[in-house]
Amino acid sequence: MCIYIGENLTKEGMIRMSRLELDSPKKARIVMEELYKDLERRIESSPPGLCPVDMSRAFLELCHAQTCGKCVPCRIGLGQLNHFIKDVLDGKATMETLEVMEQTALSIMESADCAIGYEAANMVYKGLIGYRDDYIEHIEHGRCTCTYSQPVPCVSLCPAHVDIPGYVALVGEGRYADAIRLIRKDNPFPTTCGFICEHPCEARCRRNMMDDAVNIRGLKRVAADFAGEVDPPASAPSTGKRVAVLGGGPGGLSAAYYLQLMGHQTTVYEMLPKLGGMLRYGIPNYRLPKDRLEDYVNAILKTGVEVKHGLKIGPDITIQQLQKEYDAVLITIGASTDKKLGLEGENAEGIFSAVQFLRNVGKNIIMDLTGKEVAVIGGGNVTMDAVRTAKRLGAKKVSVVYRRRIADMTALPSEIEGAIAEGIEVQTLKAPSSLDIDENNHVKGIYVSPQMISAIRDGRASIRPTGEEDIYISCDILVVAIGQNIETKHFEDAGIPVNRGKIVTKSNGAIENLPGVFAGGDCASGPASVIKAIAAAKVAAANIDEYLGYHHEISCDVEIPEARLDDRTPCGRVNLTEREACERVKDWDGCENCMTEREAKQEASRCLRCDHFGYGIFKGGREKLW
């Protein structure tokens, strides 16, 4: 055989490597990349309640597989830690094992060369400290105290425990009115939630393990848009009991709805001219069209709920009076005052609280901001509502001014994107330091101190000043949207316990030492979401019913379609589209487009029906009544 020594072969006949080469990923690596993504999504949708010790073991095995093998602590130590965890799980460990584990983990943390080793050991170490009780339970009793607490992820994560697989299946079959009836069993505001719910239900949707969460909120919107008018169910025979509900927001109205269905005559006291609370006076029309809200408020009123407008609790009517007049009183006054910046001049003209600013628009008191500059301080959903509202009021320039980064904002990403698309400026890493007020006591601008992102504390990146000079942002209108408070004064005076600005209740919503007085929603939990207020209303309604000596059950007789037996193949999620930004800023109409029926059918078919498949059919798959 003749060996040709050419440019690609060495004397020994080996193939010579080029000096530099472009990586072309091998098939295995492509598949692995896919699997990493799969695993990420799987971890995201991991049900809570898993045994942390067993999960530590699983994580550690993954970490150990990542070791490069160079250094001793990581290559050997992680494996040894894993043996100890297994001993704990197998009931073969003693308390001494824990000590050795802790020492070993510390040693790896402090001696490993790179993050693969020290971060892996840190995970174990955090667990040894953070869930030591679980380790001890395994060691001392050979038993695990954990059990699955989340049979159907979406239902358990929905604060009001709406029967999501049920209504998704109904939407899939085009039975929209039935879907609305089923939703109303747990949530009397299907339309509202279809538009603006924060959809915690989607966070751990098991469909994530395949491709992406089901668009649950979108499908609720479909039900609400296509159902037409659906009458509420008939109320139970009158019990002769009377209940006062203070505050006509989503919490108060929900409680009133259920109490009325249970046969108790309910009266809602609302200080503002119309019902709906923050839904009407906080959330702008382009997010939740008011005519749609009206439909649902009317459906609730159809049950026979009475309303008294214009009375403010405290000045106009006291808790004591209501206690005498009614068999039970429910406080759902929400959180309708603002937090202050605490800067000098905050009461100047042109400075508004977000609640005030948005409420004016809700009341149809329209300010003309044409040609004006508006700055809004904050980073939450209310901030986004304020800037987008300002834009629609004609402002020339609208800016969000926020202390941290966009990634740190509590506003939903879609709200931030929507605002940016509508031409909102976002000034991040700027902390307000002082206000510039003119001689007419009108705001002229705000000084902000530049910040830099810094160490992570309690899981959140903190900020610190960069040391640069303050920056001036000029504005004609300044809106402060840094959170809301609760008007607790009158309640405190009436002997209702208040702590950190919130009304203190027992877990059943009752107030200690005040028989028959209950509270729920934002005023008891602090500012939260609509769905949380509705959940609190359910709790209060059920417990008021019990308090009044009854045990009415709220149920829904809609028959839920059998789960389809089709193979579930990966399929993209249908996202809701929005109207063009340049068009929608010109009016107050809704921004978001609904799905088509065809899209809805496909999206509904993506539901894995965890009520039927998996643990749901064994336990907790469906609560037919409450």
Added chain:
Amino acid sequence: MVNLTIDGKQISVQENTTIMEAAAQNGIPIPKLCYLKGINEIAACRVCVVELEGKEKLITSCNNVAEEGMVIFTNSPKVRRHRRNTVELILSQHDCLCVTCTRSGNCSLQTVANDLDILEIPFKQELEHQAWNREFPLIRESTKCIKCMRCIQVCDKVQGLNIWDLEGTGSRTTVNVSAHKTIEESACSLCGQCITHCPVGALHERSDTGKVWKAIADPDKIVVAQVAPAVRAAWGEYLGLAQEEATIGKILDSLKRMGVDYVFDTCFSADLTIMEEGTEFVKRFTSGELKDRPMFTSCCPGWVRFIKSQFPHLVRYLSSAKSPQQMFGAVMKTYFAQKLGVDPEKIFTISVMPCVAKKAEREMELFYEEYAGHDVDVVITTRELVRMIRSAHIRPDTLVDIESDRPMQEGTGAGVIFGATGGVMEAALRSAYFLIKGENPPADAFKAVRAQGFNENNGVQEANFQVDDITVRTAVVSGLGNTRALLNKIEKGEAHYDFVEVMACPGGCVGGGGQPIHDGEELAFERGKNLYYLDEHADIRYSHENPDIDLLYKEFFGEPNGHKAHMLLHSDHLDDLANGR
């Protein structure tokens, strides 16, 4: 109707029929393990998978309904391959030492594995070892549990006690006593329904047959046995005897052939119970003591355990009469010992019961002048009796009818029906009527308390009876879930009764936790019919007409509820409760 094709056969079934039922109705059995109709339809074991034409994934036939146009294959190559794999996986976590298992030959897993011709298991065996108190009447073998969840479901849905639950998560998920309690700490009623609904040998009663053999072998012991009414309705099932062949007389013969010295029928002491409890009821009823709450029967130890843990404030409404088992034990160690002229210490009392809770009942504290020790020394279940007969190599077809020994020989039809739900009530009413009126009612006057079917009307039968101008309001309930619902109604004032009979097991003792097991079948109602047949054909159908009972009172006790009877035949449940028993 829904039309579909199963294994090439075109069939039509009612709407909402599961695929499994549709197949079974058409002669196509689909193997299954975890499925228990109405109780456990959770598709966990995956043995009942079938192929739906056009779909990649197999579907379970137990919990999916037949739909129009479906084409189903219950035995395609794919189904066979996966079903077999699944059973092999189950076997890898099951202790397959069948020869020492109580359920060998009556095990659903064994049947499925044998049917699938599985001769070796390709997987590594991984058995789970959980600690368990082997002295407790109910034993759980963690190495045999296949996590079908039936025990959890029966206890939750039928008995309403939630004794079992899943524990742990992930691959280590297992079944254990709920709320991290031990079985002794739990509120287990010992009804044994989890045992009779277990498809394998993971749950069983503590075996006490060794103690019986030991006593028989002891020359210093006089071994005396009693056999409960419900045993006769079921013992023959395991031995291949037809119901009419499987008589009480043959059980007594088998016991004698095994070496038991004296044999008795618990129907005798059931009659004695009626005398005591009937008299007590008439007294409490006429004194107005039962205006707010009814008197409850006390002969079911599962129920007594239940009321003590779940409704302790109602314990004082329990009849103070001991159960027939305990009464007979007391009589054996006093009256009968005297008759024999021996010390009570020499008498070793055995009872054959359809029940697991009886094993705990025998440990009850005694308060009065009873023989210092226990009324009953060993309790064996119907299943243990059958195991003893088999281990004694007795051919069932050679057994003959023999009579009970004297002087506690006679048992009435009223005593026999104790074994079925409603029986105690009916027997008590027959005698209570006599006590009030001084004459017998027609024997079938109180038939209205009998069940109309298994768990019909949620296990409750209500009936009011008129005796002259007095109305006696009665209710009979079986199954502890049903019992809880009834007690809640009573407590809420939605129902009012004077006398309530409760049996822990659905259908009464005939469906007891110690009875022969037939996976997927509820035989209580059928077995109960047998007892009612025996009652109908009995010479004597009123407890108060039992001549041997009459003699017992004349010679020994004096009168029902008299001093001596009180000392030997009654117990103090409140004292029990106060002492945490």
